[in-house]
Amino acid sequence: MTEPRAALNLIGKPFRRVDGRAKVTGQTRFADDLTFPRMCFMRLHRSTVPHARIVEIHLEKAEKMPGVLGFLTGEDLPVSFGILPMSRDEHGLAVGKVRYVGDPVVAVAALTEEQAEAAARAVEIEYEPLATISSVEEALANPEPRIHEHGSGGNLHRKKSMIFGDLEQGFEEADVIFEDTLFYGGNTHLAMEQHASVAVPEDDERVTLYSSTQIPHYVHRALARVLELPASRVRVVACPNGGGFGGKSDIMNHEIVTAKMALVLGRPVKISLTREEVFYCHRGRHPMLMHLRTGFGKDGSLKAQHLKTALDGGAYSSYGVASTLYAGALQTATYELPRYRFDTLRAFTNKPPCGPKRGHGTPQPRFGYEVHLDKAAHALGIDPADLRLRNLAPAGLITANWLQLSSVGLGRCIEAVVEGSGWRRRYGKLPHGRGLGLACGAYICGVGLPLYRGEMPHSGVQLKLDRSGGVAVFCGQAEIGQGSDSVLAAIVAEVLGIELADIRLVVADTDLTPVEFGSYASRVTVMMGNAAYDGAQRARELIATAVAERFEVDSERLVFAESRVFDAEDPEKGLSFAAAVAIAETRFGTLGTTGSYRPPTPPGRFQGSGVGPSPTYSYSAAVIEVEVDPATGLFDVEHVWIAHDIGRCINPALVVGQVEGSVYMGLGEVMMEEQAFRRLPPRLSGALVHKTPSLLEYKSPTFRDVPPVTTYLIEEPDPAGPFGAKEVGQGPLLPIPPAAANAVFDAVGVRVDQVPIHPHMILRALEDKARGKEGRFGPAAFPDVDFPRNLIVPTPAEGGDGTALNDPRSQKQAGRQAAKEKPSAASAPV
Amino acid sequence: MTHAMTTLTLRVNGEDHTVAFPAHHTLLEVLRERCGLTGTKHGCELGECGTCTVLVDGRAVLSCLMLAVETEDRSIETVEGLMDGNRLHPLQAAFADLGAAQCGYCTPGVLMTSKALLEADGDPSEAEIREALSGNLCRCTGYHKIVQAVLWAAARLRGEDSAPSAEVFYGSPPPGQEASSSSSSEAHDDD
Ligand code: FES
Numbered sequence A: 001m002t003e004p005r006a007a008l009n010l011i012g013k014p015f016r017r018v019d020g021r022a023k024v025t026g027q028t029r030f031a032d033d034l035t036f037p038r039m040c041f042m043r044l045h046r047s048t049v050p051h052a053r054i055v056e057i058h059l060e061k062a063e064k065m066p067g068v069l070g071f072l073t074g075e076d077l078p079v080s081f082g083i084l085p086m087s088r089d090e091h092g093l094a095v096g097k098v099r100y101v102g103d104p105v106v107a108v109a110a111l112t113e114e115q116a117e118a119a120a121r122a123v124e125i126e127y128e129p130l131a132t133i134s135s136v137e138e139a140l141a142n143p144e145p146r147i148h149e150h151g152s153g154g155n156l157h158r159k160k161s162m163i164f165g166d167l168e169q170g171f172e173e174a175d176v177i178f179e180d181t182l183f184y185g186g187n188t189h190l191a192m193e194q195h196a197s198v199a200v201p202e203d204d205e206r207v208t209l210y211s212s213t214q215i216p217h218y219v220h221r222a223l224a225r226v227l228e229l230p231a232s233r234v235r236v237v238a239c240p241n242g243g244g245f246g247g248k249s250d251i252m253n254h255e256i257v258t259a260k261m262a263l264v265l266g267r268p269v270k271i272s273l274t275r276e277e278v279f280y281c282h283r284g285r286h287p288m289l290m291h292l293r294t295g296f297g298k299d300g301s302l303k304a305q306h307l308k309t310a311l312d313g314g315a316y317s318s319y320g321v322a323s324t325l326y327a328g329a330l331q332t333a334t335y336e337l338p339r340y341r342f343d344t345l346r347a348f349t350n351k352p353p354c355g356p357k358r359g360h361g362t363p364q365p366r367f368g369y370e371v372h373l374d375k376a377a378h379a380l381g382i383d384p385a386d387l388r389l390r391n392l393a394p395a396g397l398i399t400a401n402w403l404q405l406s407s408v409g410l411g412r413c414i415e416a417v418v419e420g421s422g423w424r425r426r427y428g429k430l431p432h433g434r435g436l437g438l439a440c441g442a443y444i445c446g447v448g449l450p451l452y453r454g455e456m457p458h459s460g461v462q463l464k465l466d467r468s469g470g471v472a473v474f475c476g477q478a479e480i481g482q483g484s485d486s487v488l489a490a491i492v493a494e495v496l497g498i499e500l501a502d503i504r505l506v507v508a509d510t511d512l513t514p515v516e517f518g519s520y521a522s523r524v525t526v527m528m529g530n531a532a533y534d535g536a537q538r539a540r541e542l543i544a545t546a547v548a549e550r551f552e553v554d555s556e557r558l559v560f561a562e563s564r565v566f567d568a569e570d571p572e573k574g575l576s577f578a579a580a581v582a583i584a585e586t587r588f589g590t591l592g593t594t595g596s597y598r599p600p601t602p603p604g605r606f607q608g609s610g611v612g613p614s615p616t617y618s619y620s621a622a623v624i625e626v627e628v629d630p631a632t633g634l635f636d637v638e639h640v641w642i643a644h645d646i647g648r649c650i651n652p653a654l655v656v657g658q659v660e661g662s663v664y665m666g667l668g669e670v671m672m673e674e675q676a677f678r679r680l681p682p683r684l685s686g687a688l689v690h691k692t693p694s695l696l697e698y699k700s701p702t703f704r705d706v707p708p709v710t711t712y713l714i715e716e717p718d719p720a721g722p723f724g725a726k727e728v729g730q731g732p733l734l735p736i737p738p739a740a741a742n743a744v745f746d747a748v749g750v751r752v753d754q755v756p757i758h759p760h761m762i763l764r765a766l767e768d769k770a771r772g773k774e775g776r777f778g779p780a781a782f783p784d785v786d787f788p789r790n791l792i793v794p795t796p797a798e799g800g801d802g803t804a805l806n807d808p809r810s811q812k813q814a815g816r817q818a819a820k821e822k823p824s825a826a827s828a829p830v
Numbered sequence B: 001m002t003h004a005m006t007t008l009t010l011r012v013n014g015e016d017h018t019v020a021f022p023a024h025h026t027l028l029e030v031l032r033e034r035c036g037l038t039g040t041k042h043g044c045e046l047g048e049c050g051t052c053t054v055l056v057d058g059r060a061v062l063s064c065l066m067l068a069v070e071t072e073d074r075s076i077e078t079v080e081g082l083m084d085g086n087r088l089h090p091l092q093a094a095f096a097d098l099g100a101a102q103c104g105y106c107t108p109g110v111l112m113t114s115k116a117l118l119e120a121d122g123d124p125s126e127a128e129i130r131e132a133l134s135g136n137l138c139r140c141t142g143y144h145k146i147v148q149a150v151l152w153a154a155a156r157l158r159g160e161d162s163a164p165s166a167e168v169f170y171g172s173p174p175p176g177q178e179a180s181s182s183s184s185s186e187a188h189d190d191d
């Protein structure tokens, strides 16, 4: 869908974001800014213990508190929910047992927020404590008591192994084999807006939920299910999010409970979470242990890789089934890896559930891979930049694990940061204490399969046009700060040749706007953008047909630009856009068009092939310069050079902003951010608690902590994206943590194989080195786990057809289909 | 649990608001819940994030830590008071044009802190801006665009006709590769 038109009017030039004025004047209405007549307030009583059976809930004291209007407990919401249909293991309020400190148990509504808070505190719960699981290792060692009754047995949520190609052959062809074990710590989104929701009952048995969510469509589906109402009676409006980063891309307990409470009380109900509660909602970065074993030729060529990952999932499934697969799915998108094995597991632990944070499941293995490559480059005596350039995945490649790549701008990204940072003359040559590190990354631009089965569009847009010349665009997408509204408006304005000010947006309202899966997986620009392009193109065709008839010219000759429609060969011959729409309205009646988008069917057809496919992939490369004080281990990032393959910028100013924001968040992760837990001593209940559930204690970078960033945007329009555009919201985070770790090595010659890198780790590694050892700080070993049921998938190069040799399900399907003589179906989502 | 109510007149953005509220309520709560001025946001209500910053007698304060009763007879400024008629304040215009407000949630607090800074020092260095804003957390921008927007607004308030460099809008031209469309900035510089 690359636009052949020579000149673009709007796209590619910086413009003020369409919601910019509202955001700087205080007019933007976030969920907590809404009020309704008779609105009351809700608070949640959350579990104070990490794992226990609920023996009894005592509401007697709370019921007597002033202002109290009503209570809900787990009994009132018996239907479970979950973002992925195969793992609906959450309830609005705990049913039978609690699984982490912060698990909601009782909801209280009262006339004021303070009254609701006081009543929630007066709720008393008798628990029968159960043993707690705090880590993957504990989960493996203690199958009982189980946190959930579902999963891969014991306290394992998921265990999976996939072999792409003849791995033994691959390792045999290798001249050298390297192995590394690394760890990436958990961290959280920390969006500045605390989640809030307001539910308003309407008519009989209808309810509207206004919420700070990235995924109004999925919240809509979950509410209908849990409230046992037809989906047509439930309306979800996503308010502009005060930051998301994935933290509002799951269905949250409080959303479900607020809607239920409003229906019970028959009046609007608001909840606004405290910052502490936001830490309990979490769904953030999984702590991940990784082991890589990779075979290389002497020339640095990749031969085979075996990656093992172990994810600490927290107390619920969330997106876990997908996260578990993302922990390995994109390893093949950057460098051509002919054979690949991926073993992965996710454990349940008694901590807030992990989920998708910027980069969903991929920054951890990317960190592992890029540090591993840096070490290999050293051992092989090859410059780390050259090692990567030699192995670059070519455009259009189908990878060993069956990802269909589109354009690949990674080579140009590497060259830009290498040039910009002076890498060739400075790397390995800076004085002790100074160092440079390089790393890369790739990210999806949307997902190949929906979160639930079906062949319906993933993205939909409607346009309403009339003689005013104004165009109203309806779309279910949620603006979370990334600029979704601006992308939507710009694409429509570009196609129709009108100004942004002539476009009105109605977004993220399940009653008014067509289905859009939401703002996750970096899908907005490509998937919503293509739907917007499609809808606008259809409107353009209607108008062009009517105008061409009137002017008796070929409609192909008409140009839409500068709010006019005119003959390319005789620009005087034309009329204003409003007049052109009037002609079309006369010719066709009331005007409206729709646009939709469904991604191409991915080539992989094995179980698990639903995670990884994307219409295209974005690429990033970064060089980071650090200064390390060998006496204290303190390190500072002095400069970041980052190049991002954006395909084409819709609005370069916003693209630069997304790159800078991603770099910042990546630096936060590698330098300080940590979602840490500890067991209280037995005299204090022995509970497993969050160490730092406050903005003060959870360290994140401030204005004074961010280094200068030089951003290069690599534009190479991609046929899969609208006007050639790709994602930028998440990808640029990926190279940051490994580039920093690699720079620390260049500075002081020691490795910290984990994130975040704390000064004491550098010191320990330096001491280790001084004693003549390896000079490394990091995890010792990957736990000894059996991954028995390997899925074996021949690679494209081996003549595979995208199916597994031994996929029980596809064999079953094949059998069924052979019986029915039907063509084979695509594999299931995730 | 009934609380003693106070009735008080607050002077917010030059307008009097006579409101009744529980005496222990913070300025943040009273602005948002009694005056209907929801432009001021909150990220912690514990004094940790700067999101709730407003000006009291020209000084940037955390409205979640100040009792509303302390503000009687003092002048309170919030984001809603920044515009001049329908015209954006130069800080607002610069933030909007550079994308220094992404989600926009930290923005009201950042704008008010910046306003206090520029009133005290019309020509701050980048380091001084970072210092002044170091109590305001922003999760979206990485802070760069905010610093550039404050520098731009400061220049405009001094009457200088400057605009940020092309890098701010387009990124840097990739070295050794043909430059992308980096004509100079075409962003509008007012509202
Ligand atoms: S809300 Fe006041 S400092 Fe965070």
Ligand code: FES
Residues within 6 Å of the ligand: A192, A242, A243, A481, B100, B101, B102, B103, B104, B105, B106, B107, B137, B138, B139, B140, B141
């Ligand atoms: S713009 Fe989102 S927190 Fe600052």
